[in-house]
Amino acid sequence: MMKHLTRWLWPTAAASLLLLATSGCNKSGGDTIKIGEFASLTGKEATFGISSHEGTLMAVEEINATGGVLGKKLELLTEDTQSKAGESQTVVNKLIARDGVIGILGEVASSRSLEAAKVCQDSKIPMVSPSSTNPKVTETGDYIFRVCFIDPFQGTVMANFATKSLKATKVAVFTDVKSDYSKGLAKFFKEQFLKNGGQIVTELDFNGGDKDFKAQLTAIKAANPDGVFIPGYYTDAALIAIQAKQLGLNVPLFGGDGWESEKLTEIGKDAVEGHYFSTHYSPEVGSDMSKQFVENYRKRWNGKSPDALAACAYDSAIVLVDAIKRAGTTEGPKVRDALAATKDFKAVTGKITINEQRDASKAAVILQVKDGKFKYLETVEP
Ligand code: PHE
DSSP: OHHHHHHHHHHHHHHHHHHHHHHHIIIIIOSEEEEEEEEOOSSTTHHHHHHHHHHHHHHHHHHHHTTOBTTBEEEEEEEEOTTOTTHHHHHHHHHHHTTOOSEEEOOSSHHHHHHHHHHHHHHTOOEEESSOOOTHHHHTOTTEEESSOOHHHHHHHHHHIIIIISOOSEEEEEEETTOHHHHHHHHHHHHHHHHTTOEEEEEEEEOTTOSOOHHHHHHHHHTOOSEEEOOSOHHHHHHHHHHHHHTTOOSOEEEOGGGOSHHHHHHHGGGGTTOEEEESOOTTSOOHHHHHHHHHHHHHTTTOOOOHHHHHHHHHHHHHHHHHHHHTSOOHHHHHHHHHTOOSEEETTEEEOBOTTSOBOOOEEEEEEETTEEEEEEEEOO
């Protein structure tokens, strides 16, 4: 009997000792500061995650090259959300509970940021989204921040662009009902476009990842709009543009930041030429800091130009590290307070001040697809 008991006890005791040792070195005594990143490195929005990761990693490398923060080097732990619903919650849980990260960076897609935000809020681990724009993300709680503008602004920017620049009066709206981002942006766009005296001639839905949009596009064509607003992500937007062209729906198509990917033109080719979208950043304009960032990024990533995702992600990392520095500690509540106090912080995408809602009020840029590239058209201040 006794023998049995000891045999049973031994592995348990050993396991708990091991657990103690690992949690001890993860949470406090370690010689690095662990930052978690969750990003769609694969799947249907892979370019979002890849660009974001490149920006984040570059920031971490630069900070480490100048000595790190609080006398320690940063360690970036990255998890792939695979562009899938359900994954963000799982991987962020892992980063916090298993790896003991002290802050979380991500995601791009609002629906995935929303999933993770709940986990971060419950664990009192500050989360900074680089580029999720749906208002609900930071409404989750006081540990959730973002370094970008939100969709009530982006929707207004594109509604005013439709009215003033496109001279559109009758617009159709085509929404991805699987995406919080798309539904929100559609709503905010409509509100402003109606205020401008415009008319929404029809509203149709799709599900992100669909391949055939012809039925809805036929209905849209029949409503005779002079522009179609498509607040979706790049793969869907490109396929929609191709099928719109095939159906002879030859009016301007326009969307929001979700269009931003080199895949938009790779997939859409001439069907996306001349169309428009709003986003956070253009490497064509900006401060000296932005110019330096473009140069460093090209060097680091084999000549690739940074997009808005990379720039926002870089900014999310430097904002978090600045807060850690000002807090003088990595304790969640103190870093949270320091993040909330971020004011006039010089970043690549512009000056960042975190407001009462834990969002950043920043300018938007409008780009046009021209010869397979994104041409800067204008900057719209908040
Ligand atoms: N704003 C989008 C969202 O909230 C994500 C996105 C940001 C996509 C920047 C492209 C560029 O879902």
